[in-house]
Amino acid sequence: MKKIIFIVLVSLISLEGYGQENMQKKSEIRVGYGLIPVQEIGTMLGEGIFMGLLGREVEHSSGTGTFTAGYSRNLNKRLSIGIDGFYGKNTVSYKDDLGDSKWNVFGGLLNMQYSYLNKIKLKLYGKGGLGYAKFNNRQKEDRASFGALSYQFTPIAIRYGNKIGVYGEFGFGYLGIANVGISLKL
Structure with missing residues (x-):
């Protein structure tokens, strides 16, 4: 009888350790860079279509892309909520x-x-988000600011790594058509 109790206890301890090893982290922080965000797409379209109609000819256009930072919290194994900031x-x-x-x-x-x-x-995921964007524009001495609805739709994304990982998100919106970076699970 003592042998059976000993085997059962050892088995339970092993199962508990195995379950803790596979337990998902609760939170994640990330920093990244987005290529061709929607605001740059708007500038490119505006250059060719709208400025041509107004008689203004574009000499050169350049953009930084989008710098991003975010935090997310797992609700369960499949679903998480979070916040992303961009500039x-x-x-x-x-x-x-x-x-x-x-x-x-x-x-x-x-x-x-x-x-x-x-x-x-390895994690394959998709995400979507809504928020607020603040635009500041300067042309010579004129300054203008306005707010707009911000959004991101990312149907395909991948993250590789355990506690520290790299990710790539592919979609459309204020974070870019491709957003890549580093993330840390907490």
Whole structure:
């Protein structure tokens, strides 16, 4: 009888240790960089279509992309909620005397993430978010600011790594069509 109790106790201890090893971390923080965010797409379209209609010719346009930081909290193995912040700027030079247009945008998104596959080192997921963006524009001495709805739709994303990992998110919105970075599970 003592042998059976001993085997049962050892088995239970082993199962508990195994369960703790596979337990998902509760939170994650991340920093990243987004390529071609929606605000830069708007600038490119505006250059070709709208400025042409107004008679303004674009000489040069450059943007920084979007710098991002975020935090998320797991609700269960598949679903998490979080917040993402972003910042980017762009400069458009025109071939006229009205001057260059320089703008920056910053804001935040509340998001929800769904994991298609959630292994210890590999995670495939999608996410979507809505929030607020603040635009600041300067052209010569004129300054303008306005707010807008910010959004991000990311149907395909991947994260690789255990506690520290790298990620790539592919979608459309204020975080860019491709957002890559480093994340830390807490």
